[in-house]
Amino acid sequence: MCQLLGMNANTPTDVTFSFTGFAQRAGRTADHTDGWGIAFFEGQGVRHFVDHARALDSPVAELIRRYPIKSCNVIAHIRKATQGAVQLANCHPFVRELWGHYWVFAHNGDLKDFRPRLHGHFHPVGSTDSEHAFCWLMQELSKSHAGLPPVQELTLTLRELAGHIAPQGTFNFLLSNGQALWAHASTHLHWIERRHPFAVAQLSDEDLQVDFAPLTTPSDRVAVIATAPLTNNEQWTAFAPGELGVFVQGQRLI
Amino acid sequence: MCQLLGMNANTPTDVTFSFTGFAQRAGRTADHTDGWGIAFFEGQGVRHFVDHARALDSPVAELIRRYPIKSCNVIAHIRKATQGAVQLANCHPFVRELWGHYWVFAHNGDLKDFRPRLHGHFHPVGSTDSEHAFCWLMQELSKSHAGLPPVQELTLTLRELAGHIAPQGTFNFLLSNGQALWAHASTHLHWIERRHPFAVAQLSDEDLQVDFAPLTTPSDRVAVIATAPLTNNEQWTAFAPGELGVFVQGQRLI
Structure with a gap:
């Protein structure tokens, strides 16, 4: 299994605090050591x-912890290989x-029996069930709409498509097109919205806390989504099995 | 205009020496300061x-200079914006x-009047003529072959496609699928093959030299392609206008 981290914000925000806690799970507080990845819009x-190195001590992860890249949509993943070898082509997130x-x-989970025929223009490069499922999602999205539809409409399509895949195994996933961030849960996925008045947050996985108040403005809004809550002094909400949520401008829309 | 750097090798090789010289052209020895990018297979x-920061002092470029990522196919680019704003979506290289x-x-050059209709499944995300041309190349490749053909056959197709685009402007480009590296010249593009016996190379853009002999084995072969020669004590070969070359396993095949 793997772990997911997502961030959606209404103003470009760095994810160094959350990523620092998350990366501890790649060898220190958990054993997700078979590669990792992060994408910032x-x-x-x-x-x-x-x-393919573990996020705990990869030089690239070190750059991410030190260099505050600001973004409104971020998706990160630490991998514990269950299907597919430990190699770069199998590291999430995937981009198309x-x-x-x-x-x-x-994606976090297994889809052992889900290998639908890919008859469109999206094909996996690596050997994971996750990338196969992503290619199928992209294929079906491209057939469902002639161009980019509004977020609400996309969410309805994604809910239908996720409903086809989820019964084949465990399908916790994060998806973003830079405009919105979708989160689907089969088992473990939690989210939190931070907004004014901002307070102190304390990481669960490392002895580190940050006071967001002096770093933010009253209009800032940030949603964070993670397999397991990243802080131990805030109220995270668990997704229900089969739930698909969408985050836009730092708050949950649906 | 921009500058290109490519490397094709028969054994995973780091590109830190060449990139160090190349990055000097992003603000010190030349003014290609509108973003940069590099891709390693x-x-x-x-x-x-x-x-979108300049390669001379970008923290990400600093990582590339210090962390010797080994690869058999590398493509790098430093940008001086002529078409399209200075933003991440317009930074080369592009990936599909x-x-x-x-x-x-x-791509290095301008294709001001080349905006063919894209009726397939590849569409530019940014606003450059370069990404538009790349999407057209991918579209035409996907129509020309049902699946990945042998390198020689792909080279014939690419030569034909490049011949359609080149008359529309300046079309120096590097392309790789991880198996081979193609290089096409309209104006400025040079290449060199390094093989046993390896010797000392001296950068043109910085006071730095490296002796490749102790870093290599007799069977190693590395080809480097660059807009302008990166070293001043080796014999680089200029591509002729309209020439398309392909490099496999560290040597020029065609």
Whole structure:
């Protein structure tokens, strides 16, 4: 199994605090050591970092912890290989282009029996069930709409598509096109919204706390989504099994 | 205009020496300061770094200079914006997936009047003529072959396609699918093959030299392609206008 981290904000925000706690799970507080990855939207563009080394001490992860890349949509993943070898092509998140937008996807869970025929223009490069499922999602999205539909409409389509895949195994995933961030839970996925008045947050996985108040303005809103809560002094909400949520501008829309 | 750097090798090789000289052109020895990018194939996977800051002092470029990522196919680009704003979505190289392989593309030159209709599944995310041309190349490749053909056959198709685009402007480009590296010249593009016996190379853009002999084995072969020669004590060969070359396993095949 793996772990997921997502962030959606209404103003470009760095994810160094959350990522620092999250990366501890790649060898210190948990054993997700078979590679990791993170993608940051910046406008329409994407910064995409993947590494087959563990996030705890990878030089690339060190850069992410030190260099505060600001983004409104971030998806990160630490991997414990269950299907597919430990190699770069199998590291999440995966990126594809559809309708002139990049789409970023990361998955936690197994879909052992889900290998639908891919008859469209999206094919996996690596050997994971996750990338196969992502390619199928992209294929079906491209058939469902002629171009990028509004977020609400996309959410209905994604809910239907996720409903096809979820019964085949465990399908916790994060997906973003830079405009919204979708989160689907089969088992473990939690979320939190931070907004004014901002307070102190204390990481669960490391002895580190941050006071968001002096770092924010009253209009800032940030939603964080993670497999397990990253802080131990805030109220995280668990997704129900089968629930698909969408976050826009730092708050949950649906 | 921009500058290109490519490397093709028969054994995973780091590109830190060449990149160090190349990055000097992003503000010190030349003024290509409007963003940069580099992509490394690692097996079928790709590490893709882009930044809208200049390569001379970008923290991400600093990582590339210090962390010797080893690869058999590398494409890098430093940008001086002529078309399209300075933003991440406009930074080369661009990446797309076709036939279950990633394709990496970087371009130097202008194609002001080349805006063919894109009726397939590849659409630009940014606003550059370069990404538009890349999407057209991918679209036409996908129509020309049902799956990944042998390198020689792909080279014939690419030569034909490049011949359509080149008359529309300046079309120096590098393209790789991790198996081969193609280089096409309209104006400025040079290449060199390094093989046993390896010797000392001296950068043109910085007071730095490296003796490749103790770092290599007799069977190693590395080809480097660059807009302008990166070293001043080796014999680089200029591409002729309209020439398309392909490099496999560290040597020029065609």
